[in-house]
Amino acid sequence: MSQPTAQREKRTEPTETTAGPGPSRWAALPLPVRHLSAAALGLAVVTGLLFVTGDLTALRIAAIGYTMLAIAGLQLLVGGSGQVSLGHGAFMMIGAYAMALLVLHQPMLPISANLGVIVVVSIVAGVAVGAATARLHGPYLAGATLILAVGLPGLAHRFHDLLGGSNGLNIRTAGVPPLLQGVLSTSEWRALVVWTTVVIGLAVLATISAGRLGRRMRAIRDDETAAAMAGVPVGRTKVVAFVIASTAGGLAGGLQAYVLGTVTPSSFTLVLSLTLLAALVLGGIGSLWGALWASIAIVYLQIWATDLARAMDLSRDAENNLPIVFFGVVLILVLRFWPLGVHGALQSLRARLRARNS
Amino acid sequence: MKTTAPEHLLRADGVTVRFGGLTALEDVGLHVAPGSVVGLIGPNGAGKTTLFNVLSGVLRPTAGTISWKGQPPPGRRTHHLAKAGIARTFQGLNLFPMMPVIANVMVGADRLAGGGPFSLISGLGRHHKDERELRERALATLERFGIAEYAARLPGTLPYGVQKQVALARACVGEPELLLLDEPAGGLSGRQMNALAEQIRGFSRDMAVVLVEHHMDLVMDVCDHIFVLDFGKVISAGTPDQVRADPVVTQAYLGTPADETPTDGGPVAVDQGLNGTRRNGAAR
Numbered sequence: 253m254s255q256p257t258a259q260r261e262k263r264t265e266p267t268e269t270t271a272g273p274g275p276s277r278w279a280a281l282p283l284p285v286r287h288l289s290a291a292a293l294g295l296a297v298v299t300g301l302l303f304v305t306g307d308l309t310a311l312r313i314a315a316i317g318y319t320m321l322a323i324a325g326l327q328l329l330v331g332g333s334g335q336v337s338l339g340h341g342a343f344m345m346i347g348a349y350a351m352a353l354l355v356l357h358q359p360m361l362p363i364s365a366n367l368g369v370i371v372v373v374s375i376v377a378g379v380a381v382g383a384a385t386a387r388l389h390g391p392y393l394a395g396a397t398l399i400l401a402v403g404l405p406g407l408a409h410r411f412h413d414l415l416g417g418s419n420g421l422n423i424r425t426a427g428v429p430p431l432l433q434g435v436l437s438t439s440e441w442r443a444l445v446v447w448t449t450v451v452i453g454l455a456v457l458a459t460i461s462a463g464r465l466g467r468r469m470r471a472i473r474d475d476e477t478a479a480a481m482a483g484v485p486v487g488r489t490k491v492v493a494f495v496i497a498s499t500a501g502g503l504a505g506g507l508q509a510y511v512l513g514t515v516t517p518s519s520f521t522l523v524l525s526l527t528l529l530a531a532l533v534l535g536g537i538g539s540l541w542g543a544l545w546a547s548i549a550i551v552y553l554q555i556w557a558t559d560l561a562r563a564m565d566l567s568r569d570a571e572n573n574l575p576i577v578f579f580g581v582v583l584i585l586v587l588r589f590w591p592l593g594v595h596g597a598l599q600s601l602r603a604r605l606r607a608r609n610s
Numbered sequence: 611m612k613t614t615a616p617e618h619l620l621r622a623d624g625v626t627v628r629f630g631g632l633t634a635l636e637d638v639g640l641h642v643a644p645g646s647v648v649g650l651i652g653p654n655g656a657g658k659t660t661l662f663n664v665l666s667g668v669l670r671p672t673a674g675t676i677s678w679k680g681q682p683p684p685g686r687r688t689h690h691l692a693k694a695g696i697a698r699t700f701q702g703l704n705l706f707p708m709m710p711v712i713a714n715v716m717v718g719a720d721r722l723a724g725g726g727p728f729s730l731i732s733g734l735g736r737h738h739k740d741e742r743e744l745r746e747r748a749l750a751t752l753e754r755f756g757i758a759e760y761a762a763r764l765p766g767t768l769p770y771g772v773q774k775q776v777a778l779a780r781a782c783v784g785e786p787e788l789l790l791l792d793e794p795a796g797g798l799s800g801r802q803m804n805a806l807a808e809q810i811r812g813f814s815r816d817m818a819v820v821l822v823e824h825h826m827d828l829v830m831d832v833c834d835h836i837f838v839l840d841f842g843k844v845i846s847a848g849t850p851d852q853v854r855a856d857p858v859v860t861q862a863y864l865g866t867p868a869d870e871t872p873t874d875g876g877p878v879a880v881d882q883g884l885n886g887t888r889r890n891g892a893a894r
Contacts, residue, residue, distance in 0.1 A: 282733035282738050283733065283738055284731060284732060284733035285733055456731055459730065459731055460730065460731070463730045463737065463738075463741065464720070464723060464725075464730065464737065464740075464741060464744075465727070465730060467709075467713060467716060467717060467720075468717070468720065470706065470708065470709055470713070471706050471709065471717045473708070474705075474706035474707055474708050474709060475704045475705070475706055475707075477668060477688075477700075477704060478700065478704035478705070478706065479706075479717065480668075480687070480688035480689050480692070481666060481668070481688055481689075481692055481697070481698055481700075482692055482697075482717045482718045482720055482721075482780065482784070483689050483692035483693045483720045483721035483784065484689055484717065484720055485687070485689045486688075486689065
């Protein structure tokens with residue numbers, strides 16, 4: 253029984269667990285180097301996937317990418333520091349609108365510069381909200397961030413001229429660079445841009461999580477008084493966790509705007525924040541791997557449910573609502589049978605296999 | 611006895627704590643000399659843990675001053691005191707339940723490690739080197755406390771005695787100059803208690819220790835100096851022998867003999883006791 257819980261402390265990048273030969277030399281490398289090489293490997297896997305699949309799947313892979321980044325940020329906040337935020341979708345909205353405004357008003361800037369600006373904007377927003385809510389605990393923090401999730405989409409209507417009201421903003425971003433024309437389609441290029449950003453973001457999150465900051469966050473999550481008495485600056489660490497999470501969320505929103513080419517307030521409602529949180533629980537709250545399963549669930553359950561509704565020739569109303577019901581049922585079933593989420597289930601499976609082999 | 615040392619490591623003067631109308635501590639003075647073991651005793655509800663919380667920065671006193679090495683403490687928050695070298699254990703242990711023992715202990719050594727966020731993310735600078743040292747230090751401490759075999763276990767899966775050792779290891783790993791122990795002997799068997807006394811004497815070679823404890827044998831055994839609290843006041847202070855001989859202490863613990871009319875209370879005063887004054891000398 254100690255296996256799944258012991259793993260909770262050791263958050264690893266995907267490939268680290270498969271690094272069989274030469275673990276001592278691998279372990280001797282500095283943490284960021286290890287995580288970045290894992291990230292490079294992850295990017296290679298995604299590139300390979302893009303080449304064997306079609307254009308439509310490329311967009312879905314991109315969607316999994318930015319959703320995963322958003323959930324990974326939330327995972328650091330909820331699983332890492334024990335703060336529950338219902339406003340994660342609001343930070344995605346900030347990132348998405350920042351991207352749209354940058355493309356519309358500064359069309360000459362390259363995508364990397366846009367993403368850099370989005371990081372800065374998200375950090376500022378995260379500090380503002382995090383500092384205001386640092387003294388709130390549990391349900392009070394959730395309530396305060398709930399206000400953000402409910403209120404922020406309203407800004408798009410309030411500043412109609414700038415943010416485009418309920419129609420939102422439509423943007424056109426540059427496609428494949430001339431050098432790679434013919435090798436990649438536009439969707440594949442976008443998916444690659446997304447995943448490059450995502451794996452770097454995940455490597456940073458994994459490094460933070462495995463480093464002292466991550467341990468401080470977990471100490472605060474487990475016992476605030478004892479953490480403070482051990483010299484952990486509780487308030488500051490909580491704000492930092494909040495800022496990191498909101499930066500990941502903002503970056504994810506920016507990438508979403510880049511891929512979809514459109515930003516509307518209706519895609520960043522409270523439902524998005526709640527879905528992210530629910531998916532995180534479904535994927536497994538203790539690990540970055542959980543973020544991967546969670547994002548796959550968000551993207552593909554929707555698609556499968558819609559396909560299912562079409563195949564069964566259901567009415568339009570049923571077709572629109574089936575994905576929500578489907579997601580809810582899957583969430584309930586997963587938590588009923590695997591309380592630690594998909595990742596927890598996979599881990600206990602692995603532990604059982606290992607026990608049988610040895 | 612080192613109580614006459616010229617410089618006190620920690621000193622509390624005139625500390626008063628009120629929770630609304632309730633006075634938990636009133637004008638309490640206490641001093642701890644470097645390398646000494648100071649005991650803090652008193653009946654239940656005397657204010658021992660409140661004083662402890664004040665000393666460790668968890669609670670801010672209503673009035674009074676705390677000085678650390680002759681100066682005001684480096685900050686008002688708990689973690690400032692911890693960084694300055696004050697560590698404590700808790701009555702309820704307060705281990706981090708979802709973190710393995712080794713990580714629990716590493717958090718305790720947090721103040722010794724350096725390297726900022728840039729160093730963490732880039733891999734340059736001190737962070738990752740310090741992190742390795744922290745792990746080695748934590749392992750060495752677990753070794754010293756005889757619990758190295760449990761390093762990867764979660765605290766909740768361990769016997770209570772081992773959990774206590776984890777809590778002690780977490781407090782000691784950061785090489786504090788002052789160690790505050792809140793009821794370290796609670797729930798221990800007689801044999802474990804003897805081992806604990808030995809341990810506390812060992813601590814005092816490197817650091818000063820303040821001890822809140824109910825077990826008189828342990829307190830009399832290991833302490834150089836004892837403060838006795840009752841109803842939020844220091845009613846007696848001195849060496850174990852002096853305290854043991856003090857009739858006020860006996861009275862506080864056992865109450866006033868029934869056949870003797872108390873000097874500062876008694877049946878007459880009980881009627882007046884309703885208006886919120888504290889009732890000294892009432893049998894407990």
